[in-house]
Amino acid sequence: MAAIFLLWVIAEIAAIWAVASLIGFLATLGLLLAGALVGSWLARREGGKAARAVMDTARAGRSPHNEVTDGMLVGLGGLLIFVPGFVSDVAGLALLLPPTRTLVRRAWLKRLERRGPVTPRGFGGGLHRSGRVIVVDSEVVDTSRDDRRDPPQRPVIESE
Structure with a gap:
């Protein structure tokens, strides 16, 4: 786990360095700030949608496991947005977009099913x-x- 964390930190530093080399230091800071602002707006919007979907599904008497999983992925995406760096921003934005979130949810649930009941x-x-x-x-x-x-x-x- 420590090796994965170290690799992630190295990837974040390398990405920030590469972007700063291309567009400059202040523009890189502006891009990181803009990503955090857009990401937080998107996380709030998608989180609200996920909460309403959980409530609607529960009221309909169906199991809301897909909707709850979506809510958890939106929360993780929102958390990744606030971690400074481009790699975490891209991962967070990917989790906030419904098509990629659906792919991640399916893979996650399939992995859980393989582990056993x-x-x-x-x-x-x-x-x-x-x-x-x-x-x-x-x-x-x-x-x-x-x-x-x-x-x-x-x-x-x-x-x-």
């Missing part, structure tokens, strides 16, 4: 992957909890 874990929240489900009295019982901390309320009976 994710199921809710008890009342305490959190997520875990499980290879089996145990049902007792028509109720799904989570066997991954620590019984020393959270003793079971009723016995767990397994059958094949």
Whole structure:
């Protein structure tokens, strides 16, 4: 992870240096400022659209996972816009544009699906992957909890 961060910093410095060499220092600062202003306006607009889409989908009774993922990507794009540098600005703007955001969302969800099923874990929240489900009295019982901390309320009976 540290190597990726170092490479990103080197790429940002190289991009700023190259642009400053072409158009000058003050013009480069102006371009970075203009990118932040346009990016923040676009992030606010797209964030509002994503929030309305989540609410509309939830009201319709459908699962809003695509809309929530879009909202998260808009947030990440907005964050990248405020990080100084051209590489992060381009990545942030790409996440703020709906066509590229759709491509990133599909790739991200496909990667998550390949990692295995994710199921809710008890009342305490959190997520875990499980290879089996145990049902007792028509109720799904989570066997991954620590019984020393959270003793079971009723016995767990397994059958094949």
